[in-house]
Amino acid sequence: MTAPARLSPPVPTGNLAQRLQQRRKILWYLSMVFIALVMILPVYYMVYLAFSELGKEFVFPPGIIPDPIKFENVLRAPEGTATPLWGYAKNSILYAGLGTLGALVAESMAGFALARMRFPGRNVLFALTVGMLIMPFVATIIPKFLLFSRIGLVDTYWALILPWWFGGSPYGIFLMRQFFLTIPREFDEAALIDGAGPWRTMWLVLMPQAVPVLVALGMLHFAYFWNDLLGPLVFCQTRVCKTLPQGILANYQATWDPQWAMFMMSTVLMVAPVAVVFILAQRRFKQGFLFSGLGGR
Amino acid sequence: MVAYGFLAPWIIGLAVFYLGPIGASAVLSFTDYNIISPAEFTGFDNYEKMITDGEFVQALKVTLYYTAFFLLMYVVLSLFVAMLANRPGRGTGLFRLVVFLPSLIPLFAAAVLWGWIFNTDFGLINYILDEIGLPRQGFFQSPEQALPLVGMLTFWSIGSAFLVYLSGLQSIPIHLYEAITVDGASAVRRFWHVTLPMLSPVILFNLIIGIVLSFQVFDIAWVLTDGGPANRTLFWVLLIYRRAFQDFEMGYASALSWVLFIVVAGVTGLIFRTSRWWVHYEGRTR
Numbered sequence: 001m002t003a004p005a006r007l008s009p010p011v012p013t014g015n016l017a018q019r020l021q022q023r024r025k026i027l028w029y030l031s032m033v034f035i036a037l038v039m040i041l042p043v044y045y046m047v048y049l050a051f052s053e054l055g056k057e058f059v060f061p062p063g064i065i066p067d068p069i070k071f072e073n074v075l076r077a078p079e080g081t082a083t084p085l086w087g088y089a090k091n092s093i094l095y096a097g098l099g100t101l102g103a104l105v106a107e108s109m110a111g112f113a114l115a116r117m118r119f120p121g122r123n124v125l126f127a128l129t130v131g132m133l134i135m136p137f138v139a140t141i142i143p144k145f146l147l148f149s150r151i152g153l154v155d156t157y158w159a160l161i162l163p164w165w166f167g168g169s170p171y172g173i174f175l176m177r178q179f180f181l182t183i184p185r186e187f188d189e190a191a192l193i194d195g196a197g198p199w200r201t202m203w204l205v206l207m208p209q210a211v212p213v214l215v216a217l218g219m220l221h222f223a224y225f226w227n228d229l230l231g232p233l234v235f236c237q238t239r240v241c242k243t244l245p246q247g248i249l250a251n252y253q254a255t256w257d258p259q260w261a262m263f264m265m266s267t268v269l270m271v272a273p274v275a276v277v278f279i280l281a282q283r284r285f286k287q288g289f290l291f292s293g294l295g296g297r
Numbered sequence: 298m299v300a301y302g303f304l305a306p307w308i309i310g311l312a313v314f315y316l317g318p319i320g321a322s323a324v325l326s327f328t329d330y331n332i333i334s335p336a337e338f339t340g341f342d343n344y345e346k347m348i349t350d351g352e353f354v355q356a357l358k359v360t361l362y363y364t365a366f367f368l369l370m371y372v373v374l375s376l377f378v379a380m381l382a383n384r385p386g387r388g389t390g391l392f393r394l395v396v397f398l399p400s401l402i403p404l405f406a407a408a409v410l411w412g413w414i415f416n417t418d419f420g421l422i423n424y425i426l427d428e429i430g431l432p433r434q435g436f437f438q439s440p441e442q443a444l445p446l447v448g449m450l451t452f453w454s455i456g457s458a459f460l461v462y463l464s465g466l467q468s469i470p471i472h473l474y475e476a477i478t479v480d481g482a483s484a485v486r487r488f489w490h491v492t493l494p495m496l497s498p499v500i501l502f503n504l505i506i507g508i509v510l511s512f513q514v515f516d517i518a519w520v521l522t523d524g525g526p527a528n529r530t531l532f533w534v535l536l537i538y539r540r541a542f543q544d545f546e547m548g549y550a551s552a553l554s555w556v557l558f559i560v561v562a563g564v565t566g567l568i569f570r571t572s573r574w575w576v577h578y579e580g581r582t583r
Contacts, residue, residue, distance in 0.1 A: 039398070042453060112303055119300040136513050138534050145542075146332070146547070167306050167307030167314075173307060229405050229516050230515050234542060267403070271402055
C-alpha cells in the first residue's frame with residue numbers, strides 16, 4: 001500500500017513510543033477500574049443493605065460497611081415477614097431443576113437429529129426452529145394460559161415445566177446442533193461399526209463430549225427459570241406453585257414500610273447459589289464457556 | 298424415520314407451544330373473549346381499537362424509546378467494555394466477573410434496589426445531591442426522567458452480550474492485527490478494519506437477541522413504576538398483561554401480542570436482510 005498522503009502521524013520511536021504506550025496502559029486501567037466500580041456498586045449496596053439492622057438500613061451518610069453487621073439476617077430472612085420462603089424455594093428448585101433437565105434432554109435430541117440425520121423436512125424444520133428464536137415469550141402466553149386452564153394445569157408445576165420438556169428452547173436446539181456439527185463424523189462411524197444405533201451413539205459417544213456446552217446451556221436455563229417472574233405470575237396464582245420471586249415480593253409488599261434488610265437478604269440468598277456455580281464453572285471452562293457452541297457459525 | 302423419534306418432543310412442542318398458540322392468538326385477536334362467556338367474532342374491531350387506544354400508542358412509543366436505549370447499552374457499550382476486558386493484563390479475570398455479576402441479580406430485585414437508590418424522598422442519590430448542593434431530582438416520580446432512567450439502568454444487564462462479544466474477540470486471529478499494525482495503522486483503524494468486520498456475525502447475534510429481549514421488558518415496570526408516572530413507563534408487555542390478566546380482555550390482548558410478534562419479526566427480518574451488506578463471514582463462500 002502506498003499512501004504517502006495519509007495524515008496520520010509518523011509512528012513514534014524510542015522514548016516517546018514507550019511513554020505513549022505507558023499512558024495508554026494507564027488510561028486502559030483507569031477505564032477498567034471506573035467501569036468495575038460502576039458495575040459493582042449496586043451489588044455491593046444490596047449486600048450492604050442485606051446485612052444492615054432492620055429499620056436502620058438507611059443511615060446517612062452510609063458507612064463503608066453496615067454498623068452493626070447483622071449476621072442473623074441470614075437466618076431471619078427466609079422466615080419471611082408475612083410468609084416463610086421455604087415453600088417458594090422448593091417450588092423454584094422444582095421449576096428450575098426439572099425445567100433445565102427436560103430442556104437439556106429435548107434440546108440435545110433435537111439438535112442431534114438436525115445435525116446428524118437426513119430426513120424429509122429437515123430444512124423446513126430447522127428454518128422454523130431458527131425462526132422461533134425471535135418469538136417473544138408473551139406472544140404465545142395467552143393461548144398457552146387458556147390451554148392450560150382448560151386442561152386444569154394452571155396453578156400446578158406442570159404449566160411451568162411442561163413446555164420445556166417438549167423441545168426446550170429454539171436457542172438451545174440451535175446451540176446443540178451447532179455443537180454437534182463441530183464433532184467429527186468419524187466418531188459416529190466408529191460407533192456404527194461397533195453396532196451402536198443412533199440412540200446409543202448420541203448418549204454414549206457424543207454427549208460425553210458435550211459436557212461443557214451442556215453445563216453452559218444448563219446454567220443459562222437454570223438462571224432464567226430461577227429469576228423468571230412473568231411465567232409464574234401468569235401460570236401460578238396459588239401457594240402450591242408460586243416461586244421465590246413471588247414469595248420475596250409478597251414479603252416485600254406485606255408491610256406498608258418494607259423490611260428492606262429482609263428483602264435484600266432474601267435476594268442475596270436467592271442469587272448466591274447461582275452466582276457461586278457460575279463463578280466455579282467459569283473457572284473450569286476457561287474461554288467464554290457460555291458460547292463454546294457458537295464457534296461453528 | 299428414526300430422526301422423527303429424536304425430534305418428536307420438539308415437533309410436538311413446536312406445534313403445541315409455538316405455532317398453535319401464535320395461530321390461536323391470531324384467531325382470538327378477531328374476537329371479543331373474556332374467558333367466562335364464549336368468544337364472539339368481531340372482525341377487525343380489536344385492531345381498529347388499537348389505533349385509537351391512547352394507551353397502546355403510548356406503550357408503542359415507550360417500548361421503542363426503551364429499545365433504543367437498551368440496544369445502545371447491550372450492543373454498543375458492551376462491545377467497548379468487552380474490548381477493555383480483552384486486553385491481556387492483570388485483573389482482567391476479576392473485571393469480567395464484576396461486569397457479569399449484576400446480570401445474575403433477578404430484575405425484580407434490581408428494580409426494588411434502584412427504586413430505593415433513586416427514591417425521591419429518602420434515596421441515596423438525592424442525599425448526595427443535597428450534600429453537594431445540587432437540586433433534588435424526581436427520578437422515577439418525574440414524567441420526564443423515569444423512562445430515560447430506566448433505559449440507562451439497563452447498563453447493568455449487559456452481562457450476556459458482554460460474554461458473547463468476549464468470546465468473539467478471542468477468536469479473531471492475532472495475525473490480522475499484526476499485519477495491519479505493521480502497516481502503521483492506528484488503534485481506530487485497527488478497530489474499523491479488523492475488529493468490526495471480524496466481529497460482525499457476533500454483533501448481528503447480539504442485535505437480534507437484544508431486540509427480542511428489549512421488546513419484552515416487563516419486570517421493572519411491574520415491580521417499580523407500575524407503568525407510571527403518567528404512563529411514561531407503560532411498556533407493551535405490561536399493557537398486554539393488564540388487558541389479559543387484569544381486565545380479561547383476551548381478544549384485545551391477543552391482538553396486542555400478535556402485533557408485537559409482527560413488529561419483532563419484521564424488525565429482525567429487516568436486519569437479517571441488511572446483514573449481507575455488513576456482516577462478514579470468515580471462511581465461508583457465499
